[in-house]
Amino acid sequence: MALNMDVLLGFFHTFLTQFQTPTLAFLLGGMLAAALGSKLDIPDAIYRFCVFMLLMRIGIQGGMEIREGDIGAMLLPALFSAVIGMTIVVLGWLTLARLRGVRMDDALATAGLFGAVSASTMAAGMFMLEDEGIFFEAWVPALYPFMDIPALVLAIVLANLYLSKKNGGSGQRVAIWPIVKESLQGPALSAMLLGLAIGLFTRPEVVFEGFYDLLFRGLLTVLMVTMGIEAWQRLSELRKVAHWYIAYAFVMPIVHGLIGFGLGYIAHLLAGFSPGGVILLAIIAASSSDISGPPTLRAGIPTANPSSYIGSSTGVGTPVAIAICIPLFLILGQAVFDL
Amino acid sequence: MALNMDVLLGFFHTFLTQFQTPTLAFLLGGMLAAALGSKLDIPDAIYRFCVFMLLMRIGIQGGMEIREGDIGAMLLPALFSAVIGMTIVVLGWLTLARLRGVRMDDALATAGLFGAVSASTMAAGMFMLEDEGIFFEAWVPALYPFMDIPALVLAIVLANLYLSKKNGGSGQRVAIWPIVKESLQGPALSAMLLGLAIGLFTRPEVVFEGFYDLLFRGLLTVLMVTMGIEAWQRLSELRKVAHWYIAYAFVMPIVHGLIGFGLGYIAHLLAGFSPGGVILLAIIAASSSDISGPPTLRAGIPTANPSSYIGSSTGVGTPVAIAICIPLFLILGQAVFDL
Amino acid sequence: MALNMDVLLGFFHTFLTQFQTPTLAFLLGGMLAAALGSKLDIPDAIYRFCVFMLLMRIGIQGGMEIREGDIGAMLLPALFSAVIGMTIVVLGWLTLARLRGVRMDDALATAGLFGAVSASTMAAGMFMLEDEGIFFEAWVPALYPFMDIPALVLAIVLANLYLSKKNGGSGQRVAIWPIVKESLQGPALSAMLLGLAIGLFTRPEVVFEGFYDLLFRGLLTVLMVTMGIEAWQRLSELRKVAHWYIAYAFVMPIVHGLIGFGLGYIAHLLAGFSPGGVILLAIIAASSSDISGPPTLRAGIPTANPSSYIGSSTGVGTPVAIAICIPLFLILGQAVFDL
Amino acid sequence: MMNKAKKVVVVTEKILLGKIVDLILAAGATGYTAVLASGQGGRGVRTDALTGHGDIFSNIRIEVITVSDEVAQKIIDQVIAKYFNNYSGIAYIEDVWVARRDHF
Amino acid sequence: MMNKAKKVVVVTEKILLGKIVDLILAAGATGYTAVLASGQGGRGVRTDALTGHGDIFSNIRIEVITVSDEVAQKIIDQVIAKYFNNYSGIAYIEDVWVARRDHF
Amino acid sequence: MMNKAKKVVVVTEKILLGKIVDLILAAGATGYTAVLASGQGGRGVRTDALTGHGDIFSNIRIEVITVSDEVAQKIIDQVIAKYFNNYSGIAYIEDVWVARRDHF
Ligand SMILES: Nc1ncnc2c1ncn2[C@@H]1O[C@H](COP(=O)(O)O)[C@@H](O)[C@H]1O
Ligand SMILES: Nc1ncnc2c1ncn2[C@@H]1O[C@H](COP(=O)(O)O)[C@@H](O)[C@H]1O
């Protein structure tokens, strides 16, 4: 897994090429427009519809292919996904939370959001792999909840233990099921699970190809513009909190992605997890939640300041995951697996 | 028209197949999601746009084909549609309204809604026929207002006569034209009439195929998810009213459909109405209005409790029409017409 | 450039054909529906999304073709566009503003709006040219801001000079940059500039063809319905203001288009501007702003009555530009250039 | 410089907006302000304005400023008499101060 | 014919709507009316209701009419105690007059 | 425990929101709450917030709680002087009671 000169050059080339892919360009375009004070605005209804379409498309495809596929192969990667999600939270607790000026509950909420998953970053990664013609198992996107939920649950549990101890309590137990339920009931995961069920149990081929898949890429570009605008707006929230959040949000997606890549590689050796799957797992790990994570955390860790965690994730984490991590793990995968 | 064993078996087979069609699956998926407490939500703007697209598509196609077709053939089915709509109201007056704990005005409003038409159920029926390769005249969907308006008008007139008599009045006349006008001006019928006009008088082929028809099926699935969520929500309203509404809403769509099938069959014998047309007429008769009927009734029979009639129609009537009546009248048509 | 009998006949023929094109039919359909009291309503979110899609599509295509094209050829038409925009304002100042019962600030605001540009009228013109197979340079739509901004700036500056003098002031200077900035930051121009940048610097071909271009025509028809409804609503505002506005809004789009055609023809002779470009420039000149102009004027000339200028432009100017000017300048171009 | 006036607030079903506005203006008020609302009362939950579909389950909150106590009372009385038997709704009055008395 | 009553207004984060409604009804109120809002206060700008995405930055404005001063005070006290340490929000009380006293 | 305070309400054209917020904060208020509105007054019907397109015909209803009578009066005076010659709008004041006096 040597990172020699060629790999570096290759990285810069892939990196530059990725800057020309529409996905990233639309994200940066949205950020730039917002930065220049543009009143460009994607209506909220359209944004929510794009998210619905995206996750239905991912879900339906997953369901259709699982129907024919070998679900057993999913076991190890699913386990590893949960490990990754929880490791990210623990890492945040060991790093960000120790830094001067950073409150424990804010840090844990932030780590929870980075352990959770961004559906749009994942979708952008899927496209990139499809464009490069790199195969991945259709169930890989379905690993999403296996990483998302443990990360959110662990962050909320740790924060509540901490707060309860701080307030002189004996660290009473936090109910876990309500957090899991709230995650699964959120609009993003619900849509993906609905899509999965429809893909598994019905014959949605015609409507999948003629509608959900047809509009998928286009709607992702609309989503990217929105996320770019949102990123810029949230970035300004970060000014109010400790600068460490910017450093964390810039560096850690890469670290998280490497952890994902490493565990994915082990699954490759042990269980034949595909190279494309390894790359996608790394991207999922690198991503941080924008849509479904924040409300769960706002309810679960009410004392945490949303400016800190949403600013970190939406303002810095997601642009870094899309602009840096996607090309990075592509080139890493190509080097490691000789693709 | 014998309902022998084969027909029954065939029914169950068709029935099970229909459960695998995306249309129904999306409806049930939406209901299930709502039942499980999911926050899945299709924005209102998207829902209204789907309705617009659906009715424009139906209208334009109707208009384009009427342009070439024989409009005279529409006369008898149109007359029968009005008869069906009014018969349904009278039936409700003779059955539901007599039941213990059911108020007359609530019963008439409910019967009015079941006499009226659901554009999305109709669209789901059109798909099913297209998928089965069964021909129907392009103007059949344009029968919609001929059934919808007489049903609503009759329900409102009867309810007002009743209320006026009850309040010691002499049963003064109810103005009919405002009710008709309000129906025609509603967003659903307006869109269909606009589509019809555009199909009749202009050359919309390119935009019809490349946009309205292209997106039709996909948007119908989105509409179905929405209607499933809505059905579940409205079902809970029914808890507050007499249980008879549930029985009525479950059984009567089948009865109404059979009336539609019967009259359609007569039109088949007398005027060569196509077998597909007969099936679609039965489905239209079985359907109950979700979108345009309720506001007209709310204004026309203000004393009626909307929970009763909207709960019955949206919560029970529409799922029954889509899940049971569509496959039922398909198999009935196949048996009767040897399709 | 003789307007002989043949040209007139040809005009009527083209005119009638245009009435059958979906674009115009949808506009008139929307007006008719509103006139008949229909509650047909395109949600605001959908309307804003259509505008976004339209301008992104125009921008991306422009950007992609400019990438390969000769940007130098744009210079003279861009200069002429600015001249047209300002001439229209001066013309309004010399005509409308002098009429009895018309206030100077209202007249200047109206002239500013007619000097500005309507993206949807421009798009309808582009389609018509594409349908007729008439070539135009891909950068022609990018002339939009060169006409739009000078017109708005000049109208606002003149109105403020007038008001300041009237109030005994010495006619102090009006800051121009904020007006230009506000125009560029508006949702319409922002979307077009974002599209241009994406077309220029990235490779959006797949998403352009499979999404933006695919949905373009259809979404334009939805936009046309909305604009028809809006036109009817705004028309009623005109009842409250001097009748001269109706006369101005009916006649001047034709005059403005002729000025555009004339200057376009000079650019054709001097710099080889294409015949299609000349026609499109005339249509752009004939169009009047509906989306982005009004807020800029409301802020820039606060004393002007929005009923007068929005009523004139949205209620009369746009229908005249689409229904009369588009076929008029097509037939004129065909006659002049022997197309 | 501030003058006493009354504010009448009516919260009711959205489909009544047009009729209630007619009633308000006929009662002698000079204007109104309306906002979309959801809510709950004696006749159950009405929440479509925020989460659902269809105007029929949405509320509207209408407020009217008037310097005339009679106009205020008339609006309250008529709205209750005409609509609140059959439609969900509440109405109440508040004291306010306005600067431009002749505007209301 | 008009009876004195209290109006409690709570402006807070939209995600709290459900919990605050529970609190209001538990305190003894007969209903509430809610409208989407944006705003700004000690905890910064909250404007997504008008221009942005995601419920988390939206506000909701809830008003409750009650004829009981105790219910009004209870809602104010409980909302402040339970939520306003961790969530943005304000609450205030006004005097109003209602016609149908038993409705509230 | 409740303290007297003033509520200033301004209903005006939506495009003025930003400017009026600046004016409110400059006058010394600690915050504001805004909701989309439609309405009708001396300058005609403004109903796009509920049914139509384009911000230019929408209203916004802004409310400000302040414990200072001067701040309240200043907002009223300045809004009227600066904007209500050229833009549609109304403004009024109410008495309210707040729990956390120092918040406003
Ligand atoms: N006590 C209350 N406080 C505030 N709003 C109420 C109250 N009661 C009812 N409402 C509002 O008035 C609407 C109709 O009330 P009701 O007719 O009692 O169902 C409700 O949907 C609420 O928006
Ligand atoms: N002085 C004020 N006047 C009116 N509304 C306010 C005021 N202060 C705060 N708010 C509203 O209450 C929300 C939460 O306030 P805060 O907790 O102070 O940030 C704000 O977003 C505003 O909508």
Ligand SMILES: Nc1ncnc2c1ncn2[C@@H]1O[C@H](COP(=O)(O)O)[C@@H](O)[C@H]1O
């Ligand atoms: N009497 C009134 N009561 C309540 N709101 C009003 C009243 N008059 C005007 N308004 C509101 O203030 C806006 C501007 O009023 P105007 O400047 O009078 O047209 C209107 O669109 C209404 O929303």
Ligand code: NA
């Ligand atoms: Na992650």
Ligand code: NA
């Ligand atoms: Na029916």
Ligand code: NA
């Ligand atoms: Na122009």
